[in-house]
Amino acid sequence: MLVEFRVTNFRSIREEQCLSFVATADKTLDETHCIATGSSAVPKLLRSAVVYGPNASGKSNLIFALITMQTMVLTSTRLLEPQYRDLYTPFRLDDHSANQPTEFEITIMLEGVRYQYGFAFDAECIRSEWLLVYVANKPQRWFEYHYNTETGQKDWEPFSAYFKGNRKVWMENTPPKALFLTQASQSNSAQLLPIFNWFARDLIVLAGPFEVNLAPTFVKLAEPHYKEWVLKLMNAADIHVSDIKVEKRKGQHLQLKFEPGKPLETLAFDGEVPDVEFCHQIDGGSPVWFDRRFESYGTQRLLGYSAPLLDAIENGKVLVVDEFDTSLHPSLTRYIIQLLHNPNLSKKGAQMWMTTHDTSLLDPNLLRRDQVWFVEKRAQQTSELYSLTEYSPRKNEALERGYLMGRYGAIPFLTEFLF
Known part of the structure; x- marks a missing residue:
């Protein structure tokens, strides 16, 4: 503490x-x-x-x-x-x-x-x-x-x-x-x-x-009890999401290369990049999946907070934001x-x-x-x-x-x- x-x-x-x-x-x-x-x-x-x-x-x-x-x-x-x-x-x-x-x-x-x-x-x-x-x-x-x-x-x-x-x-x-x-x-x-x-x-x-880092959340979403907790958190916040999943898509990984005496370089590598999709569903309707382009920045920010927030609560850590x-x-x-x-x-x-x-x-x-x-x-x-x-x-x-x-x-x- x-x-x-x-x-x-x-x-x-x-x-x-x-x-x-x-x-x-x-x-x-x-x-x-x-x-x-x-x-x-x-x-x-x-x-x-x-x-x-x-x-x-x-x-x-x-x-x-x-x-x-x-x-x-x-x-x-x-x-x-x-x-x-x-x-x-x-x-x-x-x-x-x-x-x-x-x-x-x-x-x-x-x-x-x-x-x-x-x-x-x-x-x-x-x-x-x-x-x-x-x-x-x-x-x-x-x-x-x-x-x-x-x-x-x-x-x-x-x-x-x-x-x-x-x-x-x-x-x-x-x-x-x-x-x-x-x-x-x-x-x-x-x-x-x-x-x-x-x-x-x-x-x-x-x-x-700055840009929300969703990587810790992507890792945690593989755990069923954590995914359930995230969905409860988002719906308690009146964000009606019935399901969340992580999909891998083709994209570029960025890496910073630092060498003394040389300018900072940004290197790009082709590969699979994880991304998140949100499921919305109305009563009697079919589930519809949206990628994060269609979700508000506030929704994404809350999702990004969810991993460190749960980690802190479950394990007695200090969260500074x-x-x-x-x-x-x-x-x-x-x-x-x-x-x-x-x-x-x-x-x-x-x-x-x-x-x-x-x-x-x-x-x-x-x-x-x-x-x-x-x-x-x-x-x-x-x-x-x-x-x-x-x-x-x-x-x-x-x-x-x-x-x-x-x-x-x-x-x-x-x-x-x-x-």
């Missing part, structure tokens, strides 16, 4: 920003919207967090920061030099920040144990990396190092006695631009592998309202949030972090006050993330009206434009 995510000096984010899933002491909707952790330090975590803000405020940059962290954890030992440098995107509107490291830190809970992991990096190397483990309230510092600019070497803190394995070998085999967590996990560190696997399997991030409401009716967005909040369906503690412009979700019957976050662009064009709880709204306050009136900030300031 995700406890909190912190980021410093990344794109429009200059100062440290923190998105937290730690529930406040508020008892509102406690049984449905919170997950009991069994930890006295963090007794309850929220099932969802919704982030609002005007266009270009930095909502997406928070998610890009998480994607960058995930990418580095999973691939840092095999990144090419240009690929590594492309991941370093600091705040560039002041000379100091433009040359300072970017820093990420994430806190997660696995099997009742809290892990606090982070690292800092720039275009040259990993500047620092650390891992604190809370088996009890007192942390165990399993590893930590800082890059020494004078010696060109890493200064390591003593390893914790609780951290076992070939620590010296893993340390010596970690290149300057690679993470120790990645190297040790890929070298079969039994203690670090669960953290690596959380990034690989339990964190699902869908960035931006940028602009979740794109092409979806507000009632459907509300319905999906309610699925995540239903403890009878989401039995393994699934969580969701979404950005949205749908203000109808600002309903005290749907979201607790500590689930609502805002991002605002400050005077120096830096992004600031803050919680609705900072404004101490009343329990029955009209949150949507207050937000649109500017009571909580994070709205665009529009000026008259004359042709």
